[in-house]
Amino acid sequence: MKKLYFNYLNTFKGLSTEVWWLSLITLINRAGTMVIPFLSLYLRESLHFTLNDVGWIMSCFGLGSVVGSWLGGKLSDKIGFYKVMEISLFLTGILFITLQFVHSFAGFCIGIFLVMLVADTFRPAMFVALNTYSKPENKTRSVTLIRLAINLGFSAGPAVGGLIITSIGYSGLFWVDGITCILATVLLMNVLHPKKVRPLDEEKETNPISIFSDKAFWVFFVGMFIFGFIFLQYFSTMPLYYKDVHHLTELEIGLLLGLNGLIIFLLEMPLIKWLEDSEYTKEFLMFIGLFLTGLSFVVINLTGWMGILFVGMLLMTVGEMIAFPFSNAFVMERAKKGKQGEYMAYYSIAFSMSHIFGHNSGMQLISHIGFDNTWNFMILLSVIGLVFLLILIRMIKKEKTIA
Template sequence: MFDKLITPYKGFSKEVWFLALITFVNRAGAMVIPFLSLYLTKDLGFSLSQVGWIMSCFGFGSLLGVYLGGKLSDQIGYYKVMYSSLLLSGLVFLILQYFQSLLAVCIGFFALSLVADVFRPALWVALSTHSREENRTRSVTLIRLAINLGFSLGPALGGLIIVAIGYKGLFWADGLTCIIAGVLLLKLLKPKKTAPIEELPQRINQSPYRDKPYLLFWLGMFLIGFCFMQYFATVPLYFHEEYNLSEKQIGSILALNGLIIFLIEMPIIHHLVVKKTDMMNMTILGTLLLLLSFLVMNFPFWIGIPVLGIVLMTLGEILNFPFSNTYALQRAQRGNKGAYMALYSMSFSVAHILGPNIGMQLTEKFEFRTTWMVMAGLLFIAMVLFLIVKRLDQLALKN
């Protein structure tokens, strides 16, 4: 029985485990982001429209950050990019708490997301370097497990910190954990003493911007990211305004996402990988579950809706993100890994720019339920795009 439980966690290199530990420490400190919309409205007094523009600045910084992260990972290596990003992010978090005006906050969150998201493509390049082809999806899942385990701890602790000492405590926690993660990376991961585990297959050196199926895949992931961002922008406000939930209660509900992922994602992914399940089929099924998570929020008022929505969203995330990420990593063998993974990460960065802002504007002009129906429609379009990508890949294999 015990052997069955630990089987999904076997076969990883020590570097992958180090990356998972560093990621966990970093994400455990991500306490500001789930409460960002509440912090900006309740503590700083900004309107929903102003919050939307602040989050767009956050997204623009993220977009530039992942682009630079991909470029720098190919030019100077993932190691320097990762530790520089973590240490600088810690410093920006500590400074950001003192910004009060709309312009200062916009600039501050732009700078934060820029230096923080340089890390993202570098992480995936590092993971690809230190994982074998046969366990790459599981390696992605292990990193996601670390992210979500940390993220399940973060909101719960964040809610307690807000109650105890206020929102400024979150910035101190985020800043210090980023610095700790940077120090751990310097201590644990030594790229000069390790070499890539496997030789890359013959590369085509194709630009990701000329890879048509990959661009359609990117558009589908952008739509998913656009909708997923609502869980960190409009959804917490919905829980607060429609269900009268406190920050502590909202943090606990959001933490359920990480707890479910911690308990079941690795066994599910291990089972699906062993069964050689089609990656794109799982990506499509995961998108369907995300779509349903928004549809249920249109049901008449019931206190169980927030929990049901989070559960459906989590199941969709479990199926969609590991397999879509692995698809991107495999596609990256066609050219520069940094460029491909930067473009993949940019789908979420562009979603950061547009998703929260448009979600806030829709909600302020109409109502929450209109926003949920728009998100469901966009996710349906994403499913269609993934079906087209699957068909194009099948035709390419025949030729």
């Protein structure tokens, strides 16, 4: 047991101090994002919107995320990642606090669009910062550490969120979201100010290629959009399935979603370290990640036994643990040939577009064809995504042969 513990600690060795600070800032920020997994429930139960309304609001959520990701990438290349992160965190805090006072359908569409526009300028800037502060050999593990921070916050967030809803109502979630964003801003200003830290990776391409001429990236983009589309069902339509079909309470839903983050916190870094030391390519590992996520919907449709929810969550979590770090590392590697902010932005946009279409489509599907057929649709979509990733594997092999 002692050896296992020290082996776990060794997987964190070699990461820069700046990456650790960036992870702590992300942890504080993400610990407060407990509104997001409860958003569909809040819109339906507190504001009494229909499933159709909720679907369109979640599309505005995704649209704001797309615009914010694109803007964050542009601004990171122009004014630097630090300023983008600082402004994004602070304004997101203010907007989250304000959002609780919006109750109309049109108002909430506009409000959630603005919140996500500002919030998601942070993502490409944070990835550029991560690329800048990481040694080349540690970049996949640096990404994994950031994800650990996200998921540690996310494992606590829904559980605490369920308690807050039970005790003081949904408004408390908005206050916690806003305050934690502002606290993250204060920490950022104190530990990662450009006057206090020096970039570790200052390698820049003097004649960067356009991302639009990178064909392999766009095949990858489609694969990640499909992965995101399927994955996001666990945070929009799946909570409704838990409540309407299996009759779980908000607290039980929060604990089940929190299990996702807890498993990632405990197992992802050793898993990624082991996979990094293996001979598997990043493209093949992304394929495995999508396969496991699609498989989670297969098992959920096999039986009405409540324990299958745990099995589905476990499969999705392992798929997520593999797909996200290696897809991020794949983009970082390709970004060296172009503008880093632009590559990181379009990587984020793949998932932002998943927000636009995934949430709304999921809501419309369960409204018209029910949960079981919706999960069958997700299974079919995952097969299409796997085909794109197989094409990507062939393209990368060809690139390496030519090189």
